[in-house]
Amino acid sequence: xVGLNKNIVRSLLLGSYLLVIVIIISGxxxxxxxxxxxxDRSKMLHTELKKIEQYIPKVDWTPLNNEGRSMDEVTLNTxxxxxxxxxxxxxxxxxxxxxxxxxDYFTDNARENRFDFIDLNIKNRITIESTTxxxxxxxxxxxxxxHLAILTDTDVLEYKRVFKDEKLIFETTEKSTYKIxxxxxxxxxxxxHMVKVSTENYQKENAKVASSNLNIRGINYYPKxxxxxxxxxxxxxxxxxxxxKIIRDSGLTTVxxxxxxxxxxxANVITEKLDKLKQTxxxxxxxxLKVVVTLFDFYGDYSVLNWTLNMQHAKTIVSExxxxxxxxxxxxxxxxNLDFDSRGExxxxxxxxxxxxxxxxxxxxxxxxxxxSDIQSAAILKDxxxxxxxxxxxxxxxxxxxxxxxxxxxxxxPLVMGEFGMxxxxxxxxxxxxxxxxxxxxxxxxxKIISENDxxxxxxxxxxxxxxxxxxxxxxxxxxxxxxxxGFIDDNGTKKAAFKFISGQ
Amino acid sequence: MQHKFTxxxxxxxxxxxxxxxxxxxxxxxxxxxxxxxxxxEAGTTIVLKVATTKEIKPLLYCSNSYGSTLLTxxxxxxxxxxxxxxxxxxxxxxIKWELIHEESSISGEFNIxxxxxxxxxxxxxxxxSIEAGGMDYSMLVxxxxxxxxxxxxxxxxxxxxxQFLNLEKQDDIYTKNFIAYKNIYSQNKxxxxxxxxxxxxxxxxxxxxxxxxxxxxDFKILASRSHAxxxxxxxxxxxxxxxxxxxxxxxxxxxxxxxxxxxxKGSILNTSGTTINGVATSKMIHPDYGTQWTVKAYxxxxxxxxxxxxxxxxxxxxxxxEFSETNRGISVGPLQSFMNQMIPDGLEVKLFVYxxxxxxxxxxxxxxNGFVDFYLKPxxxxxxTYSIVLKTAGLKKxxxxxxxx
Numbered sequence: 069x070v071g072l073n074k075n076i077v078r079s080l081l082l083g084s085y086l087l088v089i090v091i092i093i094s095g096x097x098x099x100x101x102x103x104x105x106x107x108d109r110s111k112m113l114h115t116e117l118k119k120i121e122q123y124i125p126k127v128d129w130t131p132l133n134n135e136g137r138s139m140d141e142v143t144l145n146t147x148x149x150x151x152x153x154x155x156x157x158x159x160x161x162x163x164x165x166x167x168x169x170x171x172d173y174f175t176d177n178a179r180e181n182r183f184d185f186i187d188l189n190i191k192n193r194i195t196i197e198s199t200t201x202x203x204x205x206x207x208x209x210x211x212x213x214x215h216l217a218i219l220t221d222t223d224v225l226e227y228k229r230v231f232k233d234e235k236l237i238f239e240t241t242e243k244s245t246y247k248i249x250x251x252x253x254x255x256x257x258x259x260x261h262m263v264k265v266s267t268e269n270y271q272k273e274n275a276k277v278a279s280s281n282l283n284i285r286g287i288n289y290y291p292k293x294x295x296x297x298x299x300x301x302x303x304x305x306x307x308x309x310x311x312x313k314i315i316r317d318s319g320l321t322t323v324x325x326x327x328x329x330x331x332x333x334x335a336n337v338i339t340e341k342l343d344k345l346k347q348t349x350x351x352x353x354x355x356x357l358k359v360v361v362t363l364f365d366f367y368g369d370y371s372v373l374n375w376t377l378n379m380q381h382a383k384t385i386v387s388e389x390x391x392x393x394x395x396x397x398x399x400x401x402x403x404x405n406l407d408f409d410s411r412g413e414x415x416x417x418x419x420x421x422x423x424x425x426x427x428x429x430x431x432x433x434x435x436x437x438x439x440x441s442d443i444q445s446a447a448i449l450k451d452x453x454x455x456x457x458x459x460x461x462x463x464x465x466x467x468x469x470x471x472x473x474x475x476x477x478x479x480x481x482p483l484v485m486g487e488f489g490m491x492x493x494x495x496x497x498x499x500x501x502x503x504x505x506x507x508x509x510x511x512x513x514x515x516k517i518i519s520e521n522d523x524x525x526x527x528x529x530x531x532x533x534x535x536x537x538x539x540x541x542x543x544x545x546x547x548x549x550x551x552x553x554x555g556f557i558d559d560n561g562t563k564k565a566a567f568k569f570i571s572g573q
Numbered sequence: 574m575q576h577k578f579t580x581x582x583x584x585x586x587x588x589x590x591x592x593x594x595x596x597x598x599x600x601x602x603x604x605x606x607x608x609x610x611x612x613x614e615a616g617t618t619i620v621l622k623v624a625t626t627k628e629i630k631p632l633l634y635c636s637n638s639y640g641s642t643l644l645t646x647x648x649x650x651x652x653x654x655x656x657x658x659x660x661x662x663x664x665x666x667x668i669k670w671e672l673i674h675e676e677s678s679i680s681g682e683f684n685i686x687x688x689x690x691x692x693x694x695x696x697x698x699x700x701x702s703i704e705a706g707g708m709d710y711s712m713l714v715x716x717x718x719x720x721x722x723x724x725x726x727x728x729x730x731x732x733x734x735x736q737f738l739n740l741e742k743q744d745d746i747y748t749k750n751f752i753a754y755k756n757i758y759s760q761n762k763x764x765x766x767x768x769x770x771x772x773x774x775x776x777x778x779x780x781x782x783x784x785x786x787x788x789x790x791d792f793k794i795l796a797s798r799s800h801a802x803x804x805x806x807x808x809x810x811x812x813x814x815x816x817x818x819x820x821x822x823x824x825x826x827x828x829x830x831x832x833x834x835x836x837x838k839g840s841i842l843n844t845s846g847t848t849i850n851g852v853a854t855s856k857m858i859h860p861d862y863g864t865q866w867t868v869k870a871y872x873x874x875x876x877x878x879x880x881x882x883x884x885x886x887x888x889x890x891x892x893x894x895e896f897s898e899t900n901r902g903i904s905v906g907p908l909q910s911f912m913n914q915m916i917p918d919g920l921e922v923k924l925f926v927y928x929x930x931x932x933x934x935x936x937x938x939x940x941x942n943g944f945v946d947f948y949l950k951p952x953x954x955x956x957x958t959y960s961i962v963l964k965t966a967g968l969k970k971x972x973x974x975x976x977x978x
Contacts, residue, residue, distance in 0.1 A: 135754075136712065136754065137712075158640075162640060162641075177722050180722075181638075181639040181640075181660065181664060182639055182640065184639075184660035185639055185640035185641075185642065185660060186640075188642055188658055188660060189640075189642055192642065192643065192645070194642055194643050196640070196641055196642075198641075208750045209750055209752065209754070211697065211699065211712055211714050211754070212699060212700065212710070212711065212712035212756070213697075213698075213699020213700045213711075213712065214699075215697060215699055216697055216714055216752075218750045218751070218752065220750075228636075228641060230634060230641060230642075230643055232632065232643055237632060237634075237643060237673060238632075238634045238643070238671075238673050240634070240671070242636070242669070244667075246638065247750060247751065249716065249724070249750075249751055249752070251697075260716075261716070261723075261724050261751060262638050262639060263638050263664075263665055263666040263723075263724070263751070264637060264638040264666040264667045265666065265667065266667055267636070267667050267669045267682070269680075
């Protein structure tokens with residue numbers, strides 16, 4: 069017995085000794101391995117910097133006619149990239165009051181000017197959210213050895229919001245002209261001198277689009293089987309064309325469709341999606357329907373630094389489709405007022421304002437509107453939009469009065485009720501819900517108010533949907549189920565009672 | 574009675590003064606700009622004064638070339654004073670400002686111009702080396718800056734000065750887009766151009782541009798050798814004439830010259846050298862049989878030489894071959910040179926063993942003291958009849974049907 073105990077103690081001692089040795093050796097070897105890992109050769113050059121699109125202002129170079137050496141396309145591209153990066157890091161630096169990346173894009177002397185400003189703003193607890201929307205650079209000079217370049221950046225459109233103690237103090241849009249000397253150092257074009265030559269406040273005057281004869285009598289459209297995923301893998305022009313025929317035959321003139329920001333590839337719009345959107349418009353044209361395209365849906369970040377990305381998105385879509393016969397209007401954003409609480413009302417309105425200016429600068433022929441989620445918000449930016457559009461899911465009894473007060477606020481603008489409707493769901497999650505007949509009554513009543521008040525409309529929606537993504541109304545079954553039964557046609561393809569009142573005729 | 578009037582008077586006074594107070598508080602808030610100056614020299618302290626009717630301190634937004642900020646005023650005697658921080662007032666360009674108050678629409682611009690005193694002459698010269706001949710040039714770019722690191726006003730005179738050999742020259746240029754630039758062309762001679770510049774009595778330091786000779790033009794070559802015998806031992810040295818560019822500048826040291834030697838059989842030998850003081854030399858060992866060399870040199874892609882011809886005469890007229898040890902031992906020699914001296918060691922002798930017109934073995938040896946010995950091993954060559962061929966110094970001897978036993 070004693071012998072056994074002794075053996076156990078011995079083996080334990082031996083084992084723990086071995087264990088300690090193993091731990092020590094592995095520890096030392098880990099340190100040794102760590103110390104032997106040097107700088108990675110592949111990182112010696114800047115090749116590992118992957119370009120992520122985070123800032124895409126509009127850049128229009130004037131044709132090259134510079135003094136000194138003639139400029140080539142590749143160098144000009146590098147110069148433009150570094151110059152815009154210099155702007156971007158400065159914008160970030162002033163927003164966050166940090167100096168981290170400034171040194172990559174400003175020479176030793178020039179960066180001090182930025183640092184002084186950042187120090188001053190830190191001291192006074194000032195932050196500046198800003199972005200630039202347009203640049204019009206001209207290359208004035210390019211030195212013979214290719215190490216020095218001078219630009220005049222004319223009419224740089226700068227949007228700024230100045231905060232003190234995290235409170236918004238001042239908001240401005242300025243149009244300024246800068247003269248800039250850049251030096252090529254360590255493979256970077258760095259700003260050596262930067263002088264603002266002129267500056268003025270900027271207020272864009274958009275051409276008004278005639279919106280009195282739009283005659284929007286329409287419906288919001290998603291295909292039956294792919295709601296909120298209209299341009300995905302299951303896209304079929306036939307299905308859409310058939311649905312559009314039903315819509316046209318019912319006496320309607322217009323459909324409203326949605327472009328989802330992420331789905332369409334954000335700033336770099338996916339060609340395939342754009343093509344499907346175009347096919348949809350073709351289908352509408354073939355069926356003699358007009359289309360309201362909602363440019364932003366499922367987008368909720370209005371931060372100033374991302375504006376250029378949003379604008380790139382809108383620019384790509386609008387410039388591609390503006391000449392399409394089926395387009396009747398652009399709806400900038402679906403229900404932006406729902407983001408007022410989380411993103412700040414001023415943020416959202418400034419964003420909408422800038423986006424309207426952008427869309428109008430590309431397409432001056434079509435009307436622009438905003439799809440407000442309630443009639444109370446509808447007067448915001450009333451002078452910027454060509455017609456006012458609002459969604460109405462409240463009690464119809466108050467509609468006439470609300471329209472009247474909106475008309476008082478915006479007397480000369482056509483009104484479009486961009487979404488309205490009633491779910492015919494009653495079941496487990498809402499036993500006292502509405503029936504198909506209630507829905508029909510609702511539409512009958514709504515159409516009466518519409519014609520009495522002389523407004524235009526787009527109802528929600530053609531079909532009852534079987535599957536609703538969680539992003540739309542959340543995952544709660546009583547909400548989801550209600551959302552499934554807003555259609556004029558049920559999931560078997562049978563027209564519901566309300567169909568009679570779909571066009572009010 | 575006397576007191577009564579006094580009281581009434583006091584009462585009126587109090588009433589009227591309170592009326593005045595009421596009136597005072599009803600004065601409408603307004604702002605008036607007091608500062609009229611809109612142009613300042615960089616570095617001067619800028620104080621913007623705004624008269625106000627009430628004691629409030631609205632912020633002032635201001636923005637210049639490098640950034641934007643908010644300024645807080647000092648209120649004194651109904652005057653708001655906004656002192657612009659030095660980092661704003663010291664940089665040239667436009668300062669835009671705006672008083673932030675609902676009741677105010679006061680805004681404006683200041684123009685900051687640079688001090689016309691040069692503190693540094695930022696100079697960039699490139700490329701640092703150019704080619705002689707008056708075609709190539711380097712560019713001098715000068716950014717005269719003031720003590721606050723601002724580029725100077727447009728059209729500031731910059732004197733550029735340069736010296737090359739006996740030439741000293743000065744040119745006047747004017748700043749445009751903050752810089753002044755000048756192309757400096759090379760002269761016909763190679764050498765070094767010294768450059769400096771001056772603006773408003775401030776001089777830059779000295780910069781230099783190296784003027785390298787241009788590319789070489791065609792040249793001549795010559796060969797020297799101790800004798801014309803093809804002894805496979807002595808060395809022929811080739812050298813070029815002095816390589817120059819078109820302006821007669823000796824081309825840069827280290828220019829690579831290739832010599833191509835073509836012999837009677839059309840084989841090409843190649844040797845090369847680099848120039849020192851314009852001359853490149855290169856060597857080649859003599860052939861070991863009589864032949865004619867045609868030699869031409871190139872600076873590849875740029876220039877070439879004339880062609881020279883060299884004749885080498887055969888030195889080994891004949892050689893003896895002795896067989897021994899049942900014909901397995903083969904002794905070649907004596908191999909004798911032009912004065913019948915034993916040929917210097919190292920002459921190559923080749924032995925071929927044929928059987929039915931097929932080569933079974935090739936053996937190569939070099940001479941030692943004028944002789945070469947071969948041995949055909951019985952392990953390799955069975956007892957049989959073979960043909961044996963010997964070649965050296967361009968000569969060939971054939972022994973048919975040699976029996977090894």
